[in-house]
Amino acid sequence: MEEQLVFSKNKSEANDQQLDLERIPNHIAIIMDGNGRWAQKRHLPRVAGHKQGMQTVKKVTIAASDLGVKVLSLYAFSTENWKRPSSEVNYLMQLPIRFFSTFVPDLVKHNVKVAVMGDITKLPEQTQKAVKDAIADTADCNGMILNFALNYGSRDEITRAMKKIGQAVKDGQIDPMTIDEQMLSQHMMSAQLGEYADPDLLIRTSGEERISNFMLWQIAYSELEFVPEHWPDFDGESLKTAIIEFQGRHRRFGGLKNQ
Template sequence: MFGKKEGSSTSNAKLDPNRIPDHIAIIMDGNGRWAQERHLPRVAGHKQGMQTVKNVTIAASELGVKVLSLYAFSTENWKRPSSEVSYLMQLPIKFFSTFVPDLVKHNVRVMVMGDITKLPQGTQKAVNDAIADTADCNEMILNFALNYGSRDEIIRATQQIAKKVAAKEISVDQIDEQLLSQNMMTADLDKLADPDLLIRTSGEERISNFMLWQIAYSELEFTDVYWPDFDRHSLEDAIVKFQGRHRRYGGLKNN
């Protein structure tokens, strides 16, 4: 009945462990539809989606991914019903309370981009505690986008640069790609800031205001699999497809 959306590998090609993308970003979509197709409340999909985050994080870490960026809550998600928003605000608390030991075990460091000051105090504490508890981990970065929107990010970066120009700290001529990148919320990721591969689950084919600056040359993969059904095989399948592409960055194939 739900076979079309179940997680499964569709590629016969073999994954090359030596060509794993350094940075994978995922738009986690389809929790609500996953639940509705099973005649469950939407929050049931979010609950199952939280377990998927755990499974995919461990899988990515074991595969050798260096940064995994997950679109957890956008600046537009506040428009959802208040009951659903309240539930979503509790998820980081539940997630980190049970998963931080596993993150430390797998040497995964938590980072967050977005304006977390607008989140409830309990959610902020859970996020900040997870960041502190994993600060010494250095195998992979689990980068959550919480209360994040790319247009908001670009506006904030522009404002920061404009203030520096106004204060005569820099000139207009010094504004370039590097400077703008240094003022983005991914600045702490340094050379790993730009995703090599962006995955969106659930069959939707749009970016939804996620990392617009950083994905300029990312490979995009859209899968019909709902996020709660996305698993290690789904991740590996997306990576295999990524490995089958030739990234030219605007140049010629033989460059």
């Protein structure tokens, strides 16, 4: 235990020395993967991993806010997650209730504003209420935006955007020739994030290297990092390590390195 504490302290000190606080990514998006595998490794039920993962959300949210991140987007429940066993889905539907009931005062204290993207009308009534109450309770906060993707799928998001634009064209409100990338972005669920709608950095935990239908439109030029830690093992130092890796890259956005 003592060796582990020393290692953690050394890692923290090394991260603080390397981290450039002037180049913190404005928007970090995270695919929180590995809760079930974390639990299975410990011979625990999968829901134990989700419970621990909720604590990680709290730690990483505060760490990101303290670093000056403008938006933290977390993939909490996808449109495909309904395919999981009903017992697990039911537990996942209870997590926002438990999370917000205990964490909203800390969010307000750290000036963090809650936002949600996804079709929350399909969530249980009590889950919807917890989400809406958290949005209302943090509405006056103007610091970091904690953006949850709940019942969210990027293909669903893009399809909905195209339907809205198509209907506007049909109604004569939009000339098809004026449709451009900016218009599509304005019809995405992330439009509420304003100038920070597109993530600078996308992190996926647990070692899997895929996007899983998350913010496909928005991550066109995001830096992608796939880290080995299961989500419950991820923490503020893990976040700093990912940001240091991000800061070591050169983002060209399709141009040349020396431009």
